[in-house]
Amino acid sequence: MIVLQDLTKRYGEKTAVAGLSLEIAPGKVTGFLGPNGAGKSTTMRMITGLDAPSAGSATIGGRPYAAIRHPLREVGALLDARAAHPGRTARAHLLGLARSNGIAADRVAEVLELAGLTAVAGNRVGSFSLGMSQRLGIAAALIGDPAVLLFDEPVNGLDPDGVRWIRDLVRTLAAEGRTVLLSSHLMSEMQETADHLVVLGRGRLIADAPLGEVIGRSSLNAIRVRSPHAELLHRHLLDSGMAVESKEVEEIIVTGGSPAEIGDLAFRHGIPLHELSPRRATLEEAYMELTADSVEYGKREGI
């Protein structure tokens, strides 16, 4: 369990993280989303003790990172794939980490295998592609078999096979009861992988809810209704407080009501229905709506 209490980070005038309070629970994949500069990496850096908070606290299992004697045995993090020394081999890098955290050397071969790096274990890290470096970063995160894992953009640079590997890996880690915090800008991937979402905008929390709930709140969840009496149904639906848009002569798009409510209402008024099909918003659509006012670095209308 990761607990953030009023966590704040200021860089001079800039407030990168502004009073964040939330809990990241074990046993699920928590997706960490937000536009560029929203404060995701800064939050992860404070959780792992790489940055000190300006105010508030971040604890793992009740303790701040700095108070954990062998941190890699409790928290694994992939924050910067290029963090390993380029002149070292992958094996030497992992052995160094194992030694400094009281982890048995046998574990190195295990995580190299798990990350698909056994064949290149003796190669220098500096010769690795971005995808191989990501795999090494993941091997490092897993070396101490920790209960808490943080992955910042882990699929960056990975091929489709690697992307699927990460998806399966994080799902397995969560199913084992671990706490998994995962940031990514790939919404389709996040929709496949996350159970719960934490969304930041300009350093503030804008959503902390199960994935299905975040998508369910989108105004783009709509129901297509076809009826030979679409116009009449249109009026009844408006009277009952739903939003209705006419598409074709016999087709309307309804938001703000469930298929059951629409079907029952049509039945009460004796209106035949020829189609009643829900269209679920995608995470990308829900996310774009949610963060529309929080995008800091991007294209603005009229510029």
Ligand SMILES: Nc1ncnc2c1ncn2[C@@H]1O[C@H](COP(=O)(O)OP(=O)(O)OP(=O)(O)O)[C@@H](O)[C@H]1O
């Ligand atoms: N060392 C630093 N010095 C000054 N400002 C910083 C520093 N690190 C981060 N910031 C600023 O803090 C804000 C949050 O940055 P952060 O990297 O945490 O965002 P992010 O959500 O991870 O973004 P991205 O999706 O682009 O990786 C940004 O405005 C950034 O410029």
